[in-house]
Amino acid sequence: MKKLLFFVSLVIIAMTANQISAKTYKDSLCNGSTISIGAKSMLNGCSYYWNGKYSETKSIEVSPTTTNTTYILSVLDCNLSLIDRDTFYLKVLSTPNVFITSTPSQIICLGKTVTLTATGESENKYIWSTGQTNPITTFSPNATTTYTVTATGTNGCATIAKTVIIVNPLPKAEIIITSL
Numbered sequence: 001m002k003k004l005l006f007f008v009s010l011v012i013i014a015m016t017a018n019q020i021s022a023k024t025y026k027d028s029l030c031n032g033s034t035i036s037i038g039a040k041s042m043l044n045g046c047s048y049y050w051n052g053k054y055s056e057t058k059s060i061e062v063s064p065t066t067t068n069t070t071y072i073l074s075v076l077d078c079n080l081s082l083i084d085r086d087t088f089y090l091k092v093l094s095t096p097n098v099f100i101t102s103t104p105s106q107i108i109c110l111g112k113t114v115t116l117t118a119t120g121e122s123e124n125k126y127i128w129s130t131g132q133t134n135p136i137t138t139f140s141p142n143a144t145t146t147y148t149v150t151a152t153g154t155n156g157c158a159t160i161a162k163t164v165i166i167v168n169p170l171p172k173a174e175i176i177i178t179s180l
Helices: 002-016
Strands: 020-023 028-030 035-041 047-050 053-055 059-062 068-076 082-093 098-103 107-109 114-120 125-128 136-139 145-152 158-168
Touching: 035 068, 035 082, 098 145, 098 158, 114 125, 114 145, 114 158
Parallel strands: 020 082, 028 082, 107 158
Antiparallel strands: 020 035, 035 059, 047 053, 047 068, 068 082, 098 114, 114 136, 125 145, 145 158
């Protein structure tokens, strides 16, 4: 009889241990990004509640905007009884600032050059849509062109800025002779 009670006690202890966990492949993401959070569970619940909102699936897509966000997963059985609950913390990383200035201006004549300067945090690493990695780069476009620069901060988050350089054709000089 004691062996049976002992076995039952073990089963009860195993069933009351935390059997679910809210997981993702990382615990942080860049602001503006989306990530999937899933329930890793030994149990099959009928209902899943993420922060009190019903979901038919074990996972949800989230795009948090606050610095640190908490997600609470509750799993209910088919009788709507709570099976288990877990809390998951997700850190939202800031994206770097990036701005583009153009010298002499955003409108140039065909054959002229324009210098584009990417500015932002001093630690940023930059890469232009043309492949250059210097924050100050000179271009000589043959037609109106959109240039983008991606700034990546030390935390790995990136921001894209773009500018349009308008290229005007060279003026055509015409000589008009009129008789006097």
